[in-house]
Amino acid sequence: MKLRSMLAATTAAGLGLAGAATAQEYRIGITQNNVGVDSYQTTYEKAFIAAAEANDMVETVVLDAGGDVARQIAQMEDLIQQEVDAIIIWPTNGEAVIPAVRKAFQADIPVIVTNSNIAKQGFDFVASFSGPDNITQGARSAEIMCDRFKEMGIEDEAQIVQISGQPGYTTAIERAKGFEDRLPEVCPNVTLMETQPGDWNREKSQQVMEAFLVKYDDIDGVYAGDDNMGVGALNAAKAAGRAGDIVFVGATNFAVGYEAMANGDYWGSIYQSPVDDAEAALQTAIDVLEGKDVPFLNYFDTPKITQENMGDFSKPVF
Amino acid sequence: MSEAMQSRPAARTGGLTGAKVGTFLARQGILIAFVLFMVGFTVANERFLEPDNILGVIRSSAILGVMALGVTFVVISGNLDLSVGSLMSFSTIVVLDLHDKLGPALAIPAMFAMTLAIGAVIGFLVGYLRLNSLIVTLGMLSAIHGLTLTYSGGQNMDIADKEGTWFSVFGQGEALGIPVPILIFAALAALLGIVLAKTPFGRKVYAVGGNGTAATFSGIRRARVVFSCYLVSAFCVATAGLIQASRSMGSQNTVGQGMELEVLAAVILGGASLMGGSGTIFKTVIGVLILGFIQNGLLLIGLEFYVQYVVTWIIIILAVWLDVAAKRGRLLSPIA
Numbered sequence: 001m002k003l004r005s006m007l008a009a010t011t012a013a014g015l016g017l018a019g020a021a022t023a024q025e026y027r028i029g030i031t032q033n034n035v036g037v038d039s040y041q042t043t044y045e046k047a048f049i050a051a052a053e054a055n056d057m058v059e060t061v062v063l064d065a066g067g068d069v070a071r072q073i074a075q076m077e078d079l080i081q082q083e084v085d086a087i088i089i090w091p092t093n094g095e096a097v098i099p100a101v102r103k104a105f106q107a108d109i110p111v112i113v114t115n116s117n118i119a120k121q122g123f124d125f126v127a128s129f130s131g132p133d134n135i136t137q138g139a140r141s142a143e144i145m146c147d148r149f150k151e152m153g154i155e156d157e158a159q160i161v162q163i164s165g166q167p168g169y170t171t172a173i174e175r176a177k178g179f180e181d182r183l184p185e186v187c188p189n190v191t192l193m194e195t196q197p198g199d200w201n202r203e204k205s206q207q208v209m210e211a212f213l214v215k216y217d218d219i220d221g222v223y224a225g226d227d228n229m230g231v232g233a234l235n236a237a238k239a240a241g242r243a244g245d246i247v248f249v250g251a252t253n254f255a256v257g258y259e260a261m262a263n264g265d266y267w268g269s270i271y272q273s274p275v276d277d278a279e280a281a282l283q284t285a286i287d288v289l290e291g292k293d294v295p296f297l298n299y300f301d302t303p304k305i306t307q308e309n310m311g312d313f314s315k316p317v318f
Numbered sequence: 319m320s321e322a323m324q325s326r327p328a329a330r331t332g333g334l335t336g337a338k339v340g341t342f343l344a345r346q347g348i349l350i351a352f353v354l355f356m357v358g359f360t361v362a363n364e365r366f367l368e369p370d371n372i373l374g375v376i377r378s379s380a381i382l383g384v385m386a387l388g389v390t391f392v393v394i395s396g397n398l399d400l401s402v403g404s405l406m407s408f409s410t411i412v413v414l415d416l417h418d419k420l421g422p423a424l425a426i427p428a429m430f431a432m433t434l435a436i437g438a439v440i441g442f443l444v445g446y447l448r449l450n451s452l453i454v455t456l457g458m459l460s461a462i463h464g465l466t467l468t469y470s471g472g473q474n475m476d477i478a479d480k481e482g483t484w485f486s487v488f489g490q491g492e493a494l495g496i497p498v499p500i501l502i503f504a505a506l507a508a509l510l511g512i513v514l515a516k517t518p519f520g521r522k523v524y525a526v527g528g529n530g531t532a533a534t535f536s537g538i539r540r541a542r543v544v545f546s547c548y549l550v551s552a553f554c555v556a557t558a559g560l561i562q563a564s565r566s567m568g569s570q571n572t573v574g575q576g577m578e579l580e581v582l583a584a585v586i587l588g589g590a591s592l593m594g595g596s597g598t599i600f601k602t603v604i605g606v607l608i609l610g611f612i613q614n615g616l617l618l619i620g621l622e623f624y625v626q627y628v629v630t631w632i633i634i635i636l637a638v639w640l641d642v643a644a645k646r647g648r649l650l651s652p653i654a
Binding site for chain 1: 363365368370371374378381467471472473474476490562565566568569570571572573613614617618620623624
């Protein structure tokens with residue numbers, strides 16, 4: 001993976017030299033979190049490179065921190081040294097990268113944070129954040145579930161459980177908060193009986209759901225922090241012969257979730273495309289460089305997807 | 319060697335004279351701890367002891383358990399294996415990928431061959447080159463992770479046709495009302511238990527771990543024994559990967575991440591010494607079950623999950639203490 005990023009970086013740098021004489025205007029560097037650790041990040045990188053190649057106005061330096069904070073800080077410093085026009089960062093850690101972001105800010109290089117934001121004390125040094133709005137995603141999942149309960153006529157007695165992402169992870173916290181705040185507004189009589197973490201892991205989520213099934217005789221809905229965990233919960237319910245009684249709603253629609261929806265086992269999710277994520281990050285960087293008025297929190301839309309409207313979306317590649 | 323001998327009388331305490339019961343309890347402190355926790359969780363939530371729950375927990379523990387069986391061999395031989403988590407991810411991803419390319423009948427042996435080949439590399443480095451097993455397997459932890467990512471290109475791996483394949487039998491099947499993962503775990507535990515306790519190879523493993531120099535002077539080929547232990551470990555990991563793949567029919571690249579420490583915890587909790595030379599398969603199984611039932615019991619009680627991390631640690635420390643206390647017949651250290 002490292003080798004590939006280095007190759008990508010070298011190629012990009014080479015292109016930079018070759019392209020210096022032509023009409024290319026902006027050199028944009030990106031340091032990613034951990035390409036290859038999951039399909040989302042892998043697809044993101046491919047989409048980012050494709051979007052940059054399709055645009056004659058930009059050339060890019062694509063780096064990957066491999067999940068390592070120290071390496072990401074060093075990459076930030078390299079990009080500052082190379083005097084790129086803008087830096088996009090997918091933070092490995094929302095706190096630890098702030099000094100490096102500040103350094104870029106002091107060197108007059110605008111920094112765009114992508115996918116997951118850095119901590120608040122670093123906001124002054126950031127030109128814009130481009131990514132999904134996880135609180136809205138959680139709220140939308142609550143609405144999907146509530147609407148389904150209303151269709152079934154059980155919105156006054158339904159009992160649900162939640163399987164959240166890795167404890168301490170911002171995305172996990174925000175989605176859970178969005179869901180828990182919105183649910184009582186739309187469906188005040190639905191009871192959230194318990195929340196346990198599935199750590200973004202299908203197997204772990206399956207174990208948690210097995211315990212829930214033993215503990216509760218009546219479960220009408222499961223909200224999972226992403227489809228990977230949602231499908232783990234679905235597998236557990238299937239094995240217990242109770243999948244038919246339960247409405248499953250997830251987030252970050254994965255291919256497995258999409259398939260389970262097509263099979264009628266899984267009700268809904270939130271469609272978050274890594275391609276949109278990558279393209280939005282690049283576009284935000286270009287807009288900043290062109291001096292356009294870019295909102296500080298520049299969210300790309302992550303719509304609801306259910307069995308009813310899934311035909312409007314293509315199957316996720318991850 | 320003393321621990322090796324200890325393991326055997328456990329099964330033979332048929333005549334229950336007072337002295338024998340005392341000796342039995344002293345040797346099986348971990349078993350006492352296990353029974354105490356089971357009673358505690360049952361009091362807290364009566365559903366804990368329902369057959370469905372018990373079977374569910376053992377089935378979930380089977381993956382960790384199968385890996386722990388192999389690592390028990392490695393630990394008794396005086397070495398460590400921190401690569402099992404990464405290697406399990408590798409086996410899972412490989413068998414899922416090959417399933418759709420070659421069909422299950424070829425995918426499974428191919429995956430076992432590839433996993434065993436990696437095990438052989440580790441065994442060669444630790445056994446024949448005598449490199450420190452901590453460094454070798456720590457390095458392999460990340461090397462194998464890289465290998466898996468290179469193989470899969472970072473993509474999740476899923477079986478396309480999940481309904482129409484007999485591959486699901488290993489993780490989701492049942493025979494005689496018992497989930498297949500439990501049967502595999504039990505069969506492998508019985509087999510490896512016999513190998514370790516009753517065969518010349520098993521005795522060599524204890525001898526090499528207890529005192530490698532003495533073992534060499536006794537004519538035991540130390541390198542070959544260590545090498546074989548890593549092959550046993552790799553075989554167990556491949557089996558675990560098979561169960562894992564079959565259970566969820568799809569996987570992330572990081573599915574086994576962090577499991578090396580859970581496996582080691584189970585083996586050590588079962589009483590195997592990190593210094594080598596002691597431990598038994600039976601106690602490792604108890605260690606695995608304790609970890610599995612703690613996780614499940616805490617879920618059923620419904621503790622806030624941040625608290626669960628702390629409570630899990632307290633229970634593990636309690637179990638280790640009970641084990642040690644039973645061995646020396648008193649709660650505090652006589653020297654303290």
